[in-house]
Structures are given as structure tokens and as C-alpha cells.
Amino acid sequence: MGNKQSNLSRKKLKRISVKTDYSFAEIDHLYRGFRKDCPHGTIKKAEFMKIFANIFPNGEPEDFAQIVFNAYDRDRNGSIDFEEFICAMSLSRCNFERKLKWIFNLFDADGNGKVDKSEVQGVLLSISKINSKISEEQMIRNTQKMFAGIKNSEISFADFQKMAENDSGLFAMK
Ligand SMILES: [Ca+2]
Numbered sequence: 001m002g003n004k005q006s007n008l009s010r011k012k013l014k015r016i017s018v019k020t021d022y023s024f025a026e027i028d029h030l031y032r033g034f035r036k037d038c039p040h041g042t043i044k045k046a047e048f049m050k051i052f053a054n055i056f057p058n059g060e061p062e063d064f065a066q067i068v069f070n071a072y073d074r075d076r077n078g079s080i081d082f083e084e085f086i087c088a089m090s091l092s093r094c095n096f097e098r099k100l101k102w103i104f105n106l107f108d109a110d111g112n113g114k115v116d117k118s119e120v121q122g123v124l125l126s127i128s129k130i131n132s133k134i135s136e137e138q139m140i141r142n143t144q145k146m147f148a149g150i151k152n153s154e155i156s157f158a159d160f161q162k163m164a165e166n167d168s169g170l171f172a173m174k
């Protein structure tokens with residue numbers, strides 16, 4: 001305390017701290033770094049796409065980048081602010097359930113709280129486009145398999161959790 005304050009309000013610091021388990025000092029430090037790289041305080045979609053294009057120069061990362069961008073951009077306003085950024089970046093510190101929730105949101109492209117077959121297939125196909133070792137056919141098969149016993153072809157978060165508990169191969173980050 002007594003140090004120069006960051007531009008984050010106390011309320012925001014507290015909210016982020018609760019969500020991420022980072023201390024105020026850690027958040028402040030990360031925020032300074034974020035502002036250095038993103039002086040405007042947000043990452044626009046075009047910048048995000050460029051980062052992915054650099055990471056995967058040999059693949060077609062546009063679809064995957066779009067999906068990941070949506071998962072970061074929780075309020076879907078077309079840019080990633082510090083709070084959205086830090087919540088996604090702090091996933092490695094989160095418990096299994098919170099990680100799952102993030103992945104669930106990644107699949108849930110239209111944000112309706114359910115994941116349907118086309119959403120899953122969209123994500124898996126976008127992954128096959130950045131990894132030449134994974135074929136589209138394989139991803140389509142995986143989607144079929146995932147939805148084989150699902151009523152209404154929709155997965156709720158509770159279903160998703162159950163699937164993750166029973167299939168360590170699909171969710172190897174527990
Ligand atoms: Ca946003």
C-alpha cells in the first residue's frame with residue numbers, strides 16, 4: 001500500500017482476485033504488464049488473429065483463433081479486456097471444475113448454456129486445421145462418438161462434467 005496505485009479500481013481488483021486467486025499485488029503487476037503490451041487496455045480481434053497466425057504459420061488457424069477469442073471475450077463485445085484476459089490466463093491455477101467450465105464455454109459458441117453437435121464439431125475441425133496430424137474424418141468420428149448416447153443432441157454443463165469424469169482421455173488435464 002502507499003505505492004502508486006494502478007488504474008484498476010479496488011472493486012475490480014477484488015472481483016478479479018476472487019475469480020483468479022491472485023493477490024492484489026500480483027494482479028497489479030500483471031495489469032502493468034498488460035498495459036505495456038496493450039496501451040489501449042484491450043486486445044482487438046484483429047490483433048488476436050495476428051498472434052495466432054504467427055503461432056501457427058503452417059496451418060489455418062482462423063477458425064480456431066475465432067473460437068478461442070470468443071472464449072476469452074466473455075461479454076462478446078469484440079475485444080478482450082484485462083479482466084477477461086487474466087481470467088483465461090489464470091486457468092492453470094483453477095480447479096478442475098473451473099477449467100471444465102472454460103472449455104465448456106469454448107464449445108458453446110452461441111452462449112446458450114448448452115453445447116450441441118455442430119458446436120463441438122466446429123471446435124474439433126478448427127483444431128484439425130492447425131494440426132496436420134489430426135484428420136477431419138477423425139474429428140467428425142469423435143463428435144459422433146461424443147453424442148452417441150445424448151438425448152436431444154445437446155449437452156448441459158452437468159452432462160459435460162459427467163463425461164469428463166468418465167473419460168480421462170478426452171480431458172487429460174485433470
Ligand atoms: Ca470483451
Ligand SMILES: [Ca+2]
Pocket residue numbers: 107108109110111112113114115116119
Ligand atoms: Ca450452444
